Amino acid sequence: MKTRGSWMAATALAGAVAFALFPVYWIVLTAFRPRGEIFSHPVRLLPTSLTLDNLRYVWLGSETTQPVLPFLGTSLIVAGVSTALAVALGVACAYAMERHKTGGRAFALWILSQRFMPAIALIVPLFILFRKFALFDTYLGLILLYTTIHLPMAVWLMLGFVRGLPAELEEAALIDGASHAGAFFRVALPLLRPGIAVTAIFVFLFSWNEFLFAYQLAGDEVATITVYLPRLRSAIAELYGEIAAAALLSVLPGVAFAWVMQRYLVRGITLGGGREL
Amino acid sequence: MTARTFGRVLIAPAAALFLAVGTGPLLYALYASLHAFPAEADAAPEWRGASNFTELPRDPQFLRSVVVTAVVMVLAVSLQLGLGFAVALALNRVQRGRGLVMSLLLIPSAIAPIVAGIAWWMLFNARTGPVNAILELVGIPPVEWTVTMPWALVAIVTALVWQWTPFVAVILLGGLTTIPPSVLEAATLDGAGPWRMLRDITIPYLRPFFLVAGLLMIIETVRLYEVPFYLTQGGPGNETVLSGIYLFKLAFNFRNFGGASAMALLFVVVLSAIASLYVRVVSGRNSEGRTA
Numbered sequence: 001m002k003t004r005g006s007w008m009a010a011t012a013l014a015g016a017v018a019f020a021l022f023p024v025y026w027i028v029l030t031a032f033r034p035r036g037e038i039f040s041h042p043v044r045l046l047p048t049s050l051t052l053d054n055l056r057y058v059w060l061g062s063e064t065t066q067p068v069l070p071f072l073g074t075s076l077i078v079a080g081v082s083t084a085l086a087v088a089l090g091v092a093c094a095y096a097m098e099r100h101k102t103g104g105r106a107f108a109l110w111i112l113s114q115r116f117m118p119a120i121a122l123i124v125p126l127f128i129l130f131r132k133f134a135l136f137d138t139y140l141g142l143i144l145l146y147t148t149i150h151l152p153m154a155v156w157l158m159l160g161f162v163r164g165l166p167a168e169l170e171e172a173a174l175i176d177g178a179s180h181a182g183a184f185f186r187v188a189l190p191l192l193r194p195g196i197a198v199t200a201i202f203v204f205l206f207s208w209n210e211f212l213f214a215y216q217l218a219g220d221e222v223a224t225i226t227v228y229l230p231r232l233r234s235a236i237a238e239l240y241g242e243i244a245a246a247a248l249l250s251v252l253p254g255v256a257f258a259w260v261m262q263r264y265l266v267r268g269i270t271l272g273g274g275r276e277l
Numbered sequence: 278m279t280a281r282t283f284g285r286v287l288i289a290p291a292a293a294l295f296l297a298v299g300t301g302p303l304l305y306a307l308y309a310s311l312h313a314f315p316a317e318a319d320a321a322p323e324w325r326g327a328s329n330f331t332e333l334p335r336d337p338q339f340l341r342s343v344v345v346t347a348v349v350m351v352l353a354v355s356l357q358l359g360l361g362f363a364v365a366l367a368l369n370r371v372q373r374g375r376g377l378v379m380s381l382l383l384i385p386s387a388i389a390p391i392v393a394g395i396a397w398w399m400l401f402n403a404r405t406g407p408v409n410a411i412l413e414l415v416g417i418p419p420v421e422w423t424v425t426m427p428w429a430l431v432a433i434v435t436a437l438v439w440q441w442t443p444f445v446a447v448i449l450l451g452g453l454t455t456i457p458p459s460v461l462e463a464a465t466l467d468g469a470g471p472w473r474m475l476r477d478i479t480i481p482y483l484r485p486f487f488l489v490a491g492l493l494m495i496i497e498t499v500r501l502y503e504v505p506f507y508l509t510q511g512g513p514g515n516e517t518v519l520s521g522i523y524l525f526k527l528a529f530n531f532r533n534f535g536g537a538s539a540m541a542l543l544f545v546v547v548l549s550a551i552a553s554l555y556v557r558v559v560s561g562r563n564s565e566g567r568t569a
Contacts, residue, residue, distance in 0.1 A: 009368075009370035012367040013371065016382060021384065022400075024385075024388075024396070026399060027399070038405060039404075092288070095287060096285070103284075103288055103292075112552070113549065113552065114299050116548055116555070117545060118499060118545065118548055121542065122298075122306070123541070148295065184287075251388050254387055254388070
């Protein structure tokens with residue numbers, strides 16, 4: 001019985017992994033395939049010859065494609081700065097809420113309500129307000145926006161970690177004459193490093209992957225990688241190889257980041273998704 | 278500096294940002310939903326009362342988008358929960374290599390939704406995609422996936438199941454680890470078979486986790502934009518214009534800011550109702566003392 005169960009579990013997992021990875025395989029395959037083979041009939045499921053042409057076209061640009069690097073750079077700046085801001089504000093806010101009970105239950109519920117407000121509900125007012133305040137299509141606009149929409153998640157993730165931190169260490173520091181600020185910066189903050197890592201991964205991934213706001217509230221002067229991708233699709237030329245190559249380049253930073261921090265990722269999902277929220 | 282002051286200093290920047298970029302715009306949406314915005318850029322908005330709201334139920338495209346969203350939601354969320362539960366049970370069963378399997382499974386959830394749209398658009402391509410190629414191997418004639426109904430909806434649901442099922446599985450696995458081993462042992466000693474254990478112990482224990490995962494997935498479907506935007510472009514015709522896509526059409530194609538704001542507020546009300554259910558589930562769970 002036990003062995004049959006384990007067998008079934010292993011088979012199910014193998015199927016799930018195959019299903020999860022097949023689209024990734026197809027993107028990678030298409031990215032490295034010569035044009036003739038992409039359109040060959042019947043469709044070939046395995047590679048026969050490989051090329052770097054598609055990657056070269058999106059990296060250097062061609063008649064039909066813009067170079068991808070500036071878009072990756074924009075994404076890195078926007079996602080990087082928003083992550084730093086959201087994590088800094090999030091850890092400060094969560095610490096005050098948990099340790100000093102600042103804001104009480106009302107403030108906590110207000111933040112929770114932000115977490116569940118669909119960001120698309122804000123698109124019309126933000127479109128109008130961003131144009132009014134010259135934030136439309138600017139780095140500052142997108143960064144402020146990403147910081148705000150991901151801050152509730154950052155606060156709730158950090159709350160879980162602050163709760164898990166024994167208060168005795170900070171109390172001892174206070175008795176030894178440290179200020180409240182000293183207890184926070186010199187005692188609590190270093191111990192919260194794993195929580196900060198988890199929060200940073202999530203905010204970075206969500207900011208890096210964000211499309212809607214980047215597309216509607218920016219996209220000309222400040223254009224992220226997610227805005228670049230749909231531009232490659234045209235009615236005239238079927239640039240499948242280039243699209244796949246660009247898609248591959250766009251996911252590498254996020255996936256690499258998540259892979260390195262893999263054990264934190266799982267912890268973040270169980271915390272942020274299933275538990276503390 | 279007292280603890281009280283220090284606490285206020287710490288939350289002030291976050292609170293200011295929430296006010297300026299979250300709650301402020303939401304209040305502006307309320308204002309916009311009661312007005313009409315003339316085409317000229319600097320013309321003042323005109324008061325319309327509740328007309329933007331009362332017009333929504335009379336707009337056939339709006340009603341259709343709600344129906345399509347409901348269909349996608351029911352199909353996608355039930356598959357995500359069902360398959361996610363199966364994957365969670367399987368993950369719970371294996372010890373060796375669990376971390377590796379989990380990180381491989383989570384790749385789809387870490388990928389940008391727009392890239393998910395691109396990937397499935399390629400897979401479902403009628404001429405160059407592998408889905409039809411594999412179907413052909415077993416003798417099924419090619420399907421025009423993204424441009425005919427109901428296949429366009431099947432394509433969207435498949436992409437959503439692909440993207441979020443492992444995420445759901447990880448949440449449910451978190452729930453499985455909260456079941457005390459003593460309870461399972463006692464049930465085994467009492468002679469309960471695997472199906473009875475599943476029905477009478479595992480599923481009741483997991484109920485709050487199912488609710489939490491289900492609510493997150495419902496919210497994900499209501500706000501869904503990228504996958505239908507790329508995969509089907511709302512087509513064929515307007516058959517896959519989901520509520521998220523229609524909201525944008527209303528705002529940016531038809532320049533009906535008032536109507537779009539009214540629709541957005543409707544979303545907020547519906548999702549707030551769902552979220553308050555979520556809060557009740559979570560706090561109910563806390564009072565039972567089951568979470569650490």
